[in-house]
Amino acid sequence: MDRSLSNIPVTTLKGVGEALADKLAKINIHSLQDLLFHLPMRYLDRTRVTSIATLQPNTDVVIQGTVAACQAVSGRRPSLLCRVDDGSGAVNLRFYHYTAPHKNNLRPGTEVRCFGEARQGATGLEFYHPEYRVIKPDAPCDIQETLTPIYPATDGLNQQRIRNLCEQALQMLEDDSLQELLPDELRQKYQLGPLVAAVRLLHQPPQGESVVLLKEGCHPAQKRLAFEELLAHNLSMQLLRKRAQSVGGFAMPPTNTLTANMLRTLPFDLTGAQQRVVADINRDMAANVPMLRLVQGDVGSGKTVVAALAVLQAVENGYQAAVMAPTEILAEQHQINFANWLRPLGISMAFLSGKTSGKKRQELLEKIASGEAMVVVGTHALFQDDVVFHRLGLAVIDEQHRFGVHQRMALRKKGEQNGGLPHQLIMTATPIPRTLAMSAYADLDVSVIDELPPGRTPINTVVIGDDRREEVIKRLRSACLEGRQAYWVCTLIEESEALQCQAAQVTAEQLRETLPELSIGLVHGRMKTREKADIMQAFKEGHLHLLVATTVIEVGVDVPNASLMIIENPERLGLAQLHQLRGRVGRGKIASHCLLMYHAPLSRQSRERLQVMKDSSDGFVIAEKDLQLRGPGEVLGTRQTGLAQFKVAELERDGGLLTAVRSAARELVERSPQSIEPLVNRWLSQTDEYANV
Ligand code: ADP
Numbered sequence: 001m002d003r004s005l006s007n008i009p010v011t012t013l014k015g016v017g018e019a020l021a022d023k024l025a026k027i028n029i030h031s032l033q034d035l036l037f038h039l040p041m042r043y044l045d046r047t048r049v050t051s052i053a054t055l056q057p058n059t060d061v062v063i064q065g066t067v068a069a070c071q072a073v074s075g076r077r078p079s080l081l082c083r084v085d086d087g088s089g090a091v092n093l094r095f096y097h098y099t100a101p102h103k104n105n106l107r108p109g110t111e112v113r114c115f116g117e118a119r120q121g122a123t124g125l126e127f128y129h130p131e132y133r134v135i136k137p138d139a140p141c142d143i144q145e146t147l148t149p150i151y152p153a154t155d156g157l158n159q160q161r162i163r164n165l166c167e168q169a170l171q172m173l174e175d176d177s178l179q180e181l182l183p184d185e186l187r188q189k190y191q192l193g194p195l196v197a198a199v200r201l202l203h204q205p206p207q208g209e210s211v212v213l214l215k216e217g218c219h220p221a222q223k224r225l226a227f228e229e230l231l232a233h234n235l236s237m238q239l240l241r242k243r244a245q246s247v248g249g250f251a252m253p254p255t256n257t258l259t260a261n262m263l264r265t266l267p268f269d270l271t272g273a274q275q276r277v278v279a280d281i282n283r284d285m286a287a288n289v290p291m292l293r294l295v296q297g298d299v300g301s302g303k304t305v306v307a308a309l310a311v312l313q314a315v316e317n318g319y320q321a322a323v324m325a326p327t328e329i330l331a332e333q334h335q336i337n338f339a340n341w342l343r344p345l346g347i348s349m350a351f352l353s354g355k356t357s358g359k360k361r362q363e364l365l366e367k368i369a370s371g372e373a374m375v376v377v378g379t380h381a382l383f384q385d386d387v388v389f390h391r392l393g394l395a396v397i398d399e400q401h402r403f404g405v406h407q408r409m410a411l412r413k414k415g416e417q418n419g420g421l422p423h424q425l426i427m428t429a430t431p432i433p434r435t436l437a438m439s440a441y442a443d444l445d446v447s448v449i450d451e452l453p454p455g456r457t458p459i460n461t462v463v464i465g466d467d468r469r470e471e472v473i474k475r476l477r478s479a480c481l482e483g484r485q486a487y488w489v490c491t492l493i494e495e496s497e498a499l500q501c502q503a504a505q506v507t508a509e510q511l512r513e514t515l516p517e518l519s520i521g522l523v524h525g526r527m528k529t530r531e532k533a534d535i536m537q538a539f540k541e542g543h544l545h546l547l548v549a550t551t552v553i554e555v556g557v558d559v560p561n562a563s564l565m566i567i568e569n570p571e572r573l574g575l576a577q578l579h580q581l582r583g584r585v586g587r588g589k590i591a592s593h594c595l596l597m598y599h600a601p602l603s604r605q606s607r608e609r610l611q612v613m614k615d616s617s618d619g620f621v622i623a624e625k626d627l628q629l630r631g632p633g634e635v636l637g638t639r640q641t642g643l644a645q646f647k648v649a650e651l652e653r654d655g656g657l658l659t660a661v662r663s664a665a666r667e668l669v670e671r672s673p674q675s676i677e678p679l680v681n682r683w684l685s686q687t688d689e690y691a692n693v
């Protein structure tokens with residue numbers, strides 16, 4: 001145990017002083033164990049010399065031969081061209097920056113060994129600025145015995161340095177110096193080799209190991225570590241869950257008083273899927289452990305009603321409920337919806353956003369603290385410290401992926417003041433691919449609303465170039481004059497909200513000029529809350545034909561009569577975002593259309609993405625495609641989601657392990673609970689909020 005490398009600080013290595021230790025600490029390397037889990041991202045094969053005749057472009061190789069010619073070539077970019085011949089063939093090394101000694105070094109007749117990647121150049125295959133070494137006739141051959149690791153680049157830590165540190169650490173690595181935390185039977189069952197062997201192999205793969213397999217992350221040693229890492233993450237989430245549940249919660253059995261009243265006034269029946277999810281929630285909230293439930297449902301599947309019923313279940317038990325949305329617009333819309341449903345039942349509400357201030361805010365805070373306001377709707381302003389609830393029993397978080405694990409924690413803590421945790425209902429319209437959901441939400445139970453309300457007609461999606469803008473405007477005009485309503489969405493490449501708003505303003509001006517017979521509204525993120533709400537309301541009530549908007553309307557906005565959407569430059573948006581936007585139409589009985597008006601030329605990937613939108617309206621299919629095309633960090637936005645940054649694992653590549661990881665986690669909890677904490681500590685850095693279990 002004492003020999004465990006997790007207890008030995010990096011400063012014990014030769015050459016590691018305070019400055020270097022600080023640099024290492026920045027990338028979360030403190031102990032020798034941390035260092036050894038800092039794995040190469042790829043390898044070079046310098047274990048054998050490749051003959052020039054068999055050179056392939058774009059692969060790293062070692063060649064060795066005699067300099068046949070070496071001369072400066074003039075031209076637009078002068079360079080030094082050095083021809084190396086090994087008997088099987090010849091190839092050029094090209095240096096754009098060179099000095100006289102450099103040239104002297106490579107005099108004809110010199111024997112050189114050169115490392116690098118041959119690429120197609122002016123004279124056939126060429127090596128650009130390769131690493132090379134002059135071979136003295138009687139010097140021993142220094143071909144390497146293992147593949148050469150290339151570590152992730154880090155500020156102030158070059159390859160040589162990090163390689164040296166890892167080599168030192170590897171010399172101290174004994175079979176028992178990294179604790180094997182997975183019990184034998186578990187390793188056998190999931191075919192996982194010994195940890196130390198895997199670590200050793202990955203830092204210094206012996207000659208003959210496949211560079212390609214390693215590069216793709218498919219080597220059994222990599223799978224071994226990825227498995228353990230995913231397991232650690234899964235366990236940390238489960239610990240969070242256990243923690244939350246051990247605090248205890250408040251039992252709120254359905255009394256079916258308020259809920260039954262609301263259901264009676266709804267103009268529709270719940271779908272089967274909604275009923276199922278409502279039943280899940282009823283059951284969870286009736287228990288005296290806090291509910292931790294994620295409701296996934298595609299856009300338009302009717303999550304809001306489900307949330308309202310949960311809110312009523314809290315209220316009919318005498319508890320307050322908080323409903324939180326990620327944007328002002330969405331919060332306002334919830335406020336309107338909830339008010340419509342709840343006010344007739346005599347329930348008092350409060351609305352709190354970041355823009356609520358001064359006396360108004362004070363008043364609201366008092367109402368919330370006294371319990372006079374039973375239902376509070378708002379943005380993340382609800383997280384602020386001075387917001388104190390009288391008796392918070394339920395927190396609903398809508399559009400979860402914009403919050404994330406951290407806020408989830410913050411909210412749990414907020415409720416804890418009352419001697420138990422509030423129930424939590426998290427709703428997301430972004431259909432998260434199963435693999436991601438398993439990883440990001442291992443602390444939550446999941447219900448899925450997998451059915452849309454009846455009577456929806458599918459949206460017809462058309463991909464069209466912006467050279468046909470006039471035609472599009474004509475079509476828009478006639479649709480509006482027939483009494484339909486439309487959205488015109490402006491996007492921008494830059495994350496600059498200001499520019500996006502400006503683009504929307506300009507577009508609105510132009511459209512007003514071209515279409516004087518239409519009444520056209522404009523919403524964007526920089527408008528006052530009141531102003532936005534008024535315009536949304538006017539649009540909802542049918543006073544506006546056309547709403548020009550930025551992507552602020554992406555989530556939640558619900559105007560069933562709107563049946564046409566034009567999205568400018570859709571190629572700038574991710575698939576998930578496009579799906580969300582498009583979900584603003586197709587909410588009524590009329591057939592809806594979505595025009596994706598791109599700007600040529602499109603990259604191949606953009607073309608593919610727009611085609612996906614055209615072909616599918618299923619959020620899950622789109623999300624899976626998005627994951628394939630862009631990767632999980634992009635899909636969910638790592639920082640926003642609190643989705644973990646992995647050291648070894650990659651979700652697209654290792655997603656297939658997750659099912660096994662889940663069952664392994666369960667087995668470990670049962671059979672080897674003492675391994676959990678060290679596993680979590682090994683893999684999750686202390687800066688990860690959920691590592692602190
Ligand atoms: P989302 O899941 O995207 O949040 P909403 O809750 O906004 O969806 O619901 C979309 C629309 O469908 C709303 O107009 C809502 O009133 C309506 N709706 C919800 N449930 C049903 C149902 N069971 N039958 C008919 N319409 C429904």
Ligand code: MG
Binds near residue numbers: 398
């Ligand atoms: Mg919604």
